[in-house]
Amino acid sequence: MQRTSGILLHPTALPGPFGVGDLGDEAFAFVDFLARAGQGVWQVLPLGPTGYGHSPYNALSAFAGNPALIDLRQLVACGDLDQARLAKAMMTESPLDFSQGHQLKEELLTLAGRTFFTSADKGRRDAFARYCDESAWWLDDYSLFMALRLEFNGRHWTDWPAGLRRRETEVLQQWRERLDGACNLHRYRQFVFAGQWQALKAYANDRGIRLFGDIPIFVAGDSADVWANQHLFQLDRDGRPTAVAGVPPDYFSATGQRWGNPLYRWDRLVEEDFAWWQRRFDAQLQTTDMVRIDHFRGFQACWSIPADEPTAVKGHWEEVPGRALFEKLRTTRGSLPIIAEDLGIITPDVEALREEFGFPGMKILQFAFDSGPDNPYLPQNHIPGCVVYTGTHDNDTTLGWWRKLSVAQKHRVREVLGKKLLDMPRDFVELAMASVAELCVIPLQDVLGLGSEARFNTPGQAAGNWSWRMASNEPIDRHAESLYTLATEHRRLSQSRDLKIF
Numbered sequence: 001m002q003r004t005s006g007i008l009l010h011p012t013a014l015p016g017p018f019g020v021g022d023l024g025d026e027a028f029a030f031v032d033f034l035a036r037a038g039q040g041v042w043q044v045l046p047l048g049p050t051g052y053g054h055s056p057y058n059a060l061s062a063f064a065g066n067p068a069l070i071d072l073r074q075l076v077a078c079g080d081l082d083q084a085r086l087a088k089a090m091m092t093e094s095p096l097d098f099s100q101g102h103q104l105k106e107e108l109l110t111l112a113g114r115t116f117f118t119s120a121d122k123g124r125r126d127a128f129a130r131y132c133d134e135s136a137w138w139l140d141d142y143s144l145f146m147a148l149r150l151e152f153n154g155r156h157w158t159d160w161p162a163g164l165r166r167r168e169t170e171v172l173q174q175w176r177e178r179l180d181g182a183c184n185l186h187r188y189r190q191f192v193f194a195g196q197w198q199a200l201k202a203y204a205n206d207r208g209i210r211l212f213g214d215i216p217i218f219v220a221g222d223s224a225d226v227w228a229n230q231h232l233f234q235l236d237r238d239g240r241p242t243a244v245a246g247v248p249p250d251y252f253s254a255t256g257q258r259w260g261n262p263l264y265r266w267d268r269l270v271e272e273d274f275a276w277w278q279r280r281f282d283a284q285l286q287t288t289d290m291v292r293i294d295h296f297r298g299f300q301a302c303w304s305i306p307a308d309e310p311t312a313v314k315g316h317w318e319e320v321p322g323r324a325l326f327e328k329l330r331t332t333r334g335s336l337p338i339i340a341e342d343l344g345i346i347t348p349d350v351e352a353l354r355e356e357f358g359f360p361g362m363k364i365l366q367f368a369f370d371s372g373p374d375n376p377y378l379p380q381n382h383i384p385g386c387v388v389y390t391g392t393h394d395n396d397t398t399l400g401w402w403r404k405l406s407v408a409q410k411h412r413v414r415e416v417l418g419k420k421l422l423d424m425p426r427d428f429v430e431l432a433m434a435s436v437a438e439l440c441v442i443p444l445q446d447v448l449g450l451g452s453e454a455r456f457n458t459p460g461q462a463a464g465n466w467s468w469r470m471a472s473n474e475p476i477d478r479h480a481e482s483l484y485t486l487a488t489e490h491r492r493l494s495q496s497r498d499l500k501i502f
Contacts (some may be wrong), residue, residue, distance in 0.1 A: 005433060005440040005483075005492040006041025006212065007034060007447065008393065010056065011069050012098075013456070015472035017090045019101035023196040024071030028203055030476075035207040037480040038487035042204060043212035043441050045393060047197070047287065049146075051223075054098060054466045055457075057216045057294070060146070061224045063138040063283050065193035067109055068102050074196060079119065080112040098467040112192075113185040131191045137279070138224075139187055145224035147182035148175065157227045158239040165239050167230070197287065205289070212339075212441075213288030215280065217298045218245050218261035226262055232269060232276055233262040243304045246312040250345065256312025257460070258305055266321055274325050281329060281336075289337065296340035296359070297350045299325065326357045339387050339439075343367075363388045363437060365428055366401050369413050378416065379435055388437035390428045390446045393456045397445040398425035400452030425449060433490040440492060444470065447479050 014021035014030060021027075034042055048059025049066045056066075075081040089104055096104065116124070132139060145157070152160055163171030176183065201211055219225045221241060226233055234243045241262040249256040269276065284291050293299070299322025305315035329336055340354045342361040354361060363386050368377035375381065382388060390398045402424040405413070414421050421427045425446040432440045445454040448470075457465045470476070487493050 002040075003438050003492055004040035005442070005487055005490075006039050006043055006210075007037075007444050008043040008389070008441050009444040009470075010045040010393070010456070010466075011047075012054075012056075012066075012466065013444070013469045015470050015474070017096075018072075018105055019096035019098055019469065020068045020105065021469060022069050022071040023193075023200050024073050027071075027200055031200070031204045031207060031209055033476055033480055034204075034209050036477070037483035038493050039483065040208060040492070041210050041212050041290075041439065041441065043292075044214065044288070046214045046216055050466075051220060053462065054102070056214075056466065058220045059216075059223065060149075060220065061138070061142050062219050062280055063135075064142050064190055064224070065197060065287075067189040067193060068105050069196075070105070070109060070189065070192050071196055072105065072108055072112070075108075075112045075192070078124070080116045081108060082111075082115075085111065109189055110185060113188040116188055117184065128188070128191050131194065132187055135190070138228075138283075139190060140183075141228035142190070142224040143183040143186040144172070144176055144179065145227055146186045147179040150182065151179065156222045158221075162238075166237075167228070201287070201289075210289040211287075213284055213291045214294060215284055215291050216294045218259065218263075218295070221260065221262050229276060232265055232272075234265055235262060241307045244307050245298070246303050246305050246315060247344070248303050248312055248315060256303070256315070258310070258312045263302060263304055263318070264320075270321055270324065274328050277325055278329065278332070281333075285337070290339065291337065292339045292341055292362075293359075294341045296342050296354065297344070297346055298322075300347075300350045300353050322353055323356070326353075330357065358385070360385050360387050360438065362386065362392075363435070364391060364395070365389065365432060366391045366395055366398065369409070369416055379431055382435045382437050384436050384438055386437045387439040387441060388432045388435040389441050389443070390425060390432050391443060393443070394459050396452055396455050397443065397450050398428045399446070399449060400455060403451065430486060433486045433492065440490075444476075447483065448474065448476065 009030065010021075011023065011027060012021040014026045016022050016024065016026050031042070046056040046059055047065050047069070048056065048061050049064050050056055050068070051058050051060050072081055072086055076083045076086055086108065089108060120128070148157070148160065148164065158165060164175065204211055226235075227239070230239055234241060236242055243263045244258065245261040245263055246258040247256055299320055301317045301319050303312065303315045304318045305312050309315070326336070336357065336359070338357075338359045340359040340361050342350065342354060343364065363377050363382050365377065365379070365388070368375055368379070391401065395401065396404070402410070417431070419427070426449070429442055429446055432442060445456075448454075454468050456468050
């Protein structure tokens with residue numbers, strides 16, 4: 001990586017008329033802001049269609065895009081949606097909340113899809129057919145999965161009729177024919193999402209901005225991926241997991257964490273030359289320019305919990321052939337633009353795996369002050385080959401974190417850094433920018449100086465996550481010049497930039 005900096009903001013947090021963000025004018029304006037601010041990276045979270053709780057880490061597909069991010073105004077421009085119908089939907093007495101926005105977009109996308117199939121011109125129909133052919137290897141199963149999910153009122157696929165659970169050929173064919181129209185509507189949404197996302201990506205790349213994506217190592221049990229590839233997961237005959245993912249008991253939790261994702265059958269993945277993972281990385285790196293692997297340590301060993309255990313206490317470590325996977329990817333695809341999420345307790349063999357393939361790790365400033373001088377997150381212990389953050393989407397905002405510290409803890413931070421820290425979170429933003437880390441990423445909430453009310457996710461909390469969004473009247477442009485100045489002072493301007501903006 002060249003030395004640069006960027007902003008972390010998931011597209012659902014962009015302002016917009018439906019309360020869930022989208023890929024329209026606000027997204028392009030954010031790219032313009034990044035360019036004016038001298039930033040070279042826009043980091044996002046996973047972009048898949050979300051299930052329960054709207055978590056991007058619990059997606060219904062590892063390959064599909066989230067239809068809730070589709071910009072409906074562009075559908076008016078191409079003739080799929082009536083302007084008057086859209087305007088009527090946007091005439092609400094109060095701003096839509098996250099769930100209301102999802103529901104309204106769902107209804108309007110259905111209308112747009114029906115219009116497309118009755119009146120789209122030949123050029124768009126041909127483009128749709130090409131997209132479906134090129135994506136059939138995942139899109140056919142995904143579209144049927146989504147149509148069946150609606151048919152069975154959102155029930156988990158393991159509660160579907162036996163023939164569908166077990167994917168019996170004749171039963172699948174019967175349902176494909178029966179739900180052909182509904183499947184096409186889901187194909188249409190993916191066609192539109194892909195087009196809008198690639199247009200945004202091209203716009204960002206043209207302005208020197210790289211898109212930084214995210215791959216969760218595990219996938220949701222209630223997903224098209226598990227239903228369509230049951231032989232690749234540790235499941236019983238009815239599709240229910242026999243072992244699930246999590247992390248063992250530690251200082252923070254006496255019972256560990258039981259995430260519940262089904263574990264992979266790595267022996268089967270090896271037999272198939274990692275074909276599923278190869279396709280997953282290919283798809284991700286067509287969508288973004290670089291990618292973070294969430295829970296990287298799971299590629300060395302994962303904590304396997306018997307599915308009938310209520311906690312993670314009785315789990316055990318299972319070795320994983322991550323080295324063979326990354327060797328395959330490196331041999332067939334060359335350099336891998338991967339960042340490893342290596343937070344928490346990381347063993348030497350995990351570090352060795354990361355270092356062997358040259359994957360930068362992560363350093364979080366909020367984690368730097370709860371131990372001694374060897375704490376790897378302290379700025380003086382950073383190394384060039386890493387990515388520094390003030391905090392991540394799983395942390396409180398830096399201002400919220402600072403306000404919750406005791407007087408003694410604040411004194412400790414000041415003592416370690418040797419400065420007064422008069423302006424939080426600005427002081428931490430400057431500290432991150434000054435790090436030797438090649439890439440510095442700042443959550444937008446820290447740029448805006450927001451408190452705990454703007455926290456995006458609280459791990460372990462079942463409700464209230466993922467719904468923060470930037471206010472439509474938030475004057476973010478007033479921060480562009482100061483960010484540009486910091487990027488200049490700390491040599492983080494893109495090498496391709498030679499035009500001073502301010």
